[in-house]
Amino acid sequence: MSSSRHQQLPPQEQLSALETLRLACFANPLDGLISLALISAVLAAAWQLLRWALLQAQWGVIAANSTLLALGRYPEPQRWRLWLLLWLLSTVAGLSWGLLRRQSWPRNDLLATAVLTGLTLWAPAAVAQPLAVQAHWWGLTAWLLLLRSSAGAMAARVPPPVLQCWALLWPVVYVSGMGLIAGGLGLVRVPSPLWGGLLLTLIEACFAMLLCLPLGLALALGRSSGLPLLRMGAVAYIEFIRGAPLITLLFLGQNILGFLLPGGLSPDRIWRAAWVLTVFASAYVAEALRAGLAAIPRGQVEAARSLGLNTAQTLSHVVLPQAIKVALPALVGQFISLLQDTTLLSLIGLMELLGTARTVLANPEFLGRNAEVYVVLALLFWCCCAALGLGSRALEVRLNRQRSVAVR
Amino acid sequence: MTQALAADVVMLEARGVNTWYPNGHHALRNVDLTVHQGEVVVIMGPSGSGKSTFLRTFNGLEDFQTGSIIIDGINIGDDLRQRDAIRREVGMVFQQFNLFPHLTVLDNLTLAPVLVRGRAKTQVERQALELLERVGIHEQAHKYPGQLSGGQQQRVAIARSLCMEPRLMLFDEPTSALDPEMVQEVLQVMQELAAGGMTMVVVTHEVRFARQVADRVVLMADGEVLEIAAPEQFFSNPQHPRSQQFLSQIN
Ligand SMILES: Nc1ncnc2c1ncn2[C@@H]1O[C@H](COP(=O)(O)OP(=O)(O)O)[C@@H](O)[C@H]1O
Ligand SMILES: [Mg+2]
Numbered sequence: 001m002s003s004s005r006h007q008q009l010p011p012q013e014q015l016s017a018l019e020t021l022r023l024a025c026f027a028n029p030l031d032g033l034i035s036l037a038l039i040s041a042v043l044a045a046a047w048q049l050l051r052w053a054l055l056q057a058q059w060g061v062i063a064a065n066s067t068l069l070a071l072g073r074y075p076e077p078q079r080w081r082l083w084l085l086l087w088l089l090s091t092v093a094g095l096s097w098g099l100l101r102r103q104s105w106p107r108n109d110l111l112a113t114a115v116l117t118g119l120t121l122w123a124p125a126a127v128a129q130p131l132a133v134q135a136h137w138w139g140l141t142a143w144l145l146l147l148r149s150s151a152g153a154m155a156a157r158v159p160p161p162v163l164q165c166w167a168l169l170w171p172v173v174y175v176s177g178m179g180l181i182a183g184g185l186g187l188v189r190v191p192s193p194l195w196g197g198l199l200l201t202l203i204e205a206c207f208a209m210l211l212c213l214p215l216g217l218a219l220a221l222g223r224s225s226g227l228p229l230l231r232m233g234a235v236a237y238i239e240f241i242r243g244a245p246l247i248t249l250l251f252l253g254q255n256i257l258g259f260l261l262p263g264g265l266s267p268d269r270i271w272r273a274a275w276v277l278t279v280f281a282s283a284y285v286a287e288a289l290r291a292g293l294a295a296i297p298r299g300q301v302e303a304a305r306s307l308g309l310n311t312a313q314t315l316s317h318v319v320l321p322q323a324i325k326v327a328l329p330a331l332v333g334q335f336i337s338l339l340q341d342t343t344l345l346s347l348i349g350l351m352e353l354l355g356t357a358r359t360v361l362a363n364p365e366f367l368g369r370n371a372e373v374y375v376v377l378a379l380l381f382w383c384c385c386a387a388l389g390l391g392s393r394a395l396e397v398r399l400n401r402q403r404s405v406a407v408r
Numbered sequence: 409m410t411q412a413l414a415a416d417v418v419m420l421e422a423r424g425v426n427t428w429y430p431n432g433h434h435a436l437r438n439v440d441l442t443v444h445q446g447e448v449v450v451i452m453g454p455s456g457s458g459k460s461t462f463l464r465t466f467n468g469l470e471d472f473q474t475g476s477i478i479i480d481g482i483n484i485g486d487d488l489r490q491r492d493a494i495r496r497e498v499g500m501v502f503q504q505f506n507l508f509p510h511l512t513v514l515d516n517l518t519l520a521p522v523l524v525r526g527r528a529k530t531q532v533e534r535q536a537l538e539l540l541e542r543v544g545i546h547e548q549a550h551k552y553p554g555q556l557s558g559g560q561q562q563r564v565a566i567a568r569s570l571c572m573e574p575r576l577m578l579f580d581e582p583t584s585a586l587d588p589e590m591v592q593e594v595l596q597v598m599q600e601l602a603a604g605g606m607t608m609v610v611v612t613h614e615v616r617f618a619r620q621v622a623d624r625v626v627l628m629a630d631g632e633v634l635e636i637a638a639p640e641q642f643f644s645n646p647q648h649p650r651s652q653q654f655l656s657q658i659n
Contacts, residue, residue, distance in 0.1 A: 303506035303565075306467050307520035307572060308496040317519060321510045399510075 061369040066127035072196015098151025196351035208277035216285025241283035292327030332392035425475035453628035499569030507553035559590030
């Protein structure tokens with residue numbers, strides 16, 4: 001009913017914010033009643049939460065275990081390597097962000113900047129980190145934002161091939177990051193059982209995210225290929241994986257990979273789990289990509305072929321760039337579930353974020369502090385997913401610019 | 409005119425071509441066609457008569473089961489490399505333009521010459537801009553196809569094919585998807601192309617274009633070529649009853 005009121009108004013008439021609110025929520029008695037009930041329910045819940053957070057919760061458990069939750073038992077003398085990794089990440093992230101957005105600062109970016117700045121100033125202090133560590137975090141954020149704006153200003157002058165190959169930088173960052181984390185090549189080795197917490201969660205999730213893309217692409221192409229054997233193989237794989245719960249695959253992976261590759265050859269537990277995550281996610285990624293491939297009109301392939309492009313060139317220059325754009329929202333949805341699925345690794349005994357949290361809670365000293373720990377866990381996951389969502393949204397906007405806005 | 413050309417080089421020769429679609433439909437029945445270098449052949453006929461199928465066999469987009477097609481001396485066989493060689497020499501313009509929406513107009517033109525012919529990008533770009541100027545859209549070179557009108561898109565599609573320097577151009581109803589006011593700008597470009605000596609096979613219902621530009625008109629119905637005649641004769645005095653029927657329907 002309120003919508004019919006809207007339609008009667010001439011479009012140029014400007015409504016005050018208050019008037020808009022009145023029309024949206026209190027256009028008639030029934031609307032008003034529903035709105036009132038909802039608003040009071042939300043207010044009551046928020047009030048309870050706030051009261052709990054400020055008066056009842058004992059946040060000491062977070063401060064006491066913040067390093068454990070972030071890094072696991074990564075040895076103190078080697079932590080400078082993680083700082084180095086953070087600087088590397090903040091560099092690449094800042095540059096990517098700037099190249100995606102150029103000189104524009106949409107509302108999402110302003111919001112993200114505000115949240116990021118607030119978190120940097122507040123969180124390290126809240127968990128009672130020494131001033132030096134706090135300052136380190138401030139530096140990281142400042143560097144990220146600095147690069148974001150300078151890369152944004154220079155993006156127009158960056159040659160297109162650099163932009164096209166930019167995504168390939170992330171696997172390189174991952175490999176160098178793992179080099180820093182694990183050691184070797186002159187660095188002291190830090191064995192994988194010492195990696196833990198958020199660090200391990202991200203190691204596992206990023207491994208799977210990077211590898212499930214090429215694997216999923218191969219499966220999607222296999223599934224739409226003309227060779228029956230290849231097609232059946234891809235279908236069997238996808239349907240088997242999608243029919244099995246991840247947790248059974250994880251248990252299976254721990255056992256089977258041990259049988260298949262005996263002794264020292266079998267990958268470490270951590271990498272076994274990472275491979276299972278990859279194998280699992282790639283089946284879903286394949287389906288997302290297949291939907292993208294199916295959305296490309298036949299005429300695109302015909303035009304490419306009639307210009308003389310061969311199959312591989314048609315795929316890489318005409319079909320895939322368009323298909324990935326279509327599949328992007330589904331892919332990001334997949335990545336977000338993947339990130340959350342890493343919590344299942346705690347059930348096979350890995351000390352990722354949830355596993356670490358459970359050991360903290362098992363400590364008699366912190367008995368009964370479940371709510372505090374799980375709230376922080378939820379917020380951490382929420383931050384990671386929000387970052388993924390914002391990044392993909394920015395990528396989508398950039399890829400879609402040809403549809404709407406003229407490029408100068 | 410046809411006599412003079414007959415002595416010339418044969419650009420396309422189709423002999424006894426038969427095509428069955430996988431569902432068993434017999435789409436082409438023993439069709440023959442010879443096109444000489446520099447000639448413009450217009451194919452007409454009712455919808456579903458196999459015009460597109462015929463045109464698309466010329467660059468291997470459609471398979472045929474019996475008969476032979478020789479284009480510029482290359483026999484379209486099962487050999488994939490020969491098929492690729494033919495596609496390099498034959499340009500095709502589609503009813504739906506089929507521009508690549510994720511590339512700028514300029515990149516649409518340069519993609520194939522750079523990838524397929526391995527030419528230097530800067531050199532291809534210069535040629536592409538000249539071609540765009542020829543079809544009257546060089547100012548839009550850095551826009552994306554989605555920002556252009558239908559007529560402009562079709563002219564870009566023609567320029568994109570020309571950028572590969574083809575020996576033969578195929579047009580499958582190039583103006584059928586256009587708003588009426590844009591038909592003329594595309595036909596104009598095609599007419600200039602024909603005047604420049606390009607060999608062209610054009611499926612179209614534009615009678616005026618066929619009268620003015622075609623050297624010969626081909627009438628197809630039910631997968632068969634029923635009549636081949638010079639345009640003045642075809643339009644004033646069609647021989648086959650199906651031609652008479654078709655012309656009375658479109659007038
Ligand atoms: N992929 C296909 N499978 C089966 N039949 C087809 C296919 N494509 C076209 N046909 C049929 O072949 C006949 C000729 O089609 P087409 O060459 O597109 O005709 P035109 O271009 O003259 O309208 C039509 O009857 C059409 O239904
Ligand atoms: Mg047709």
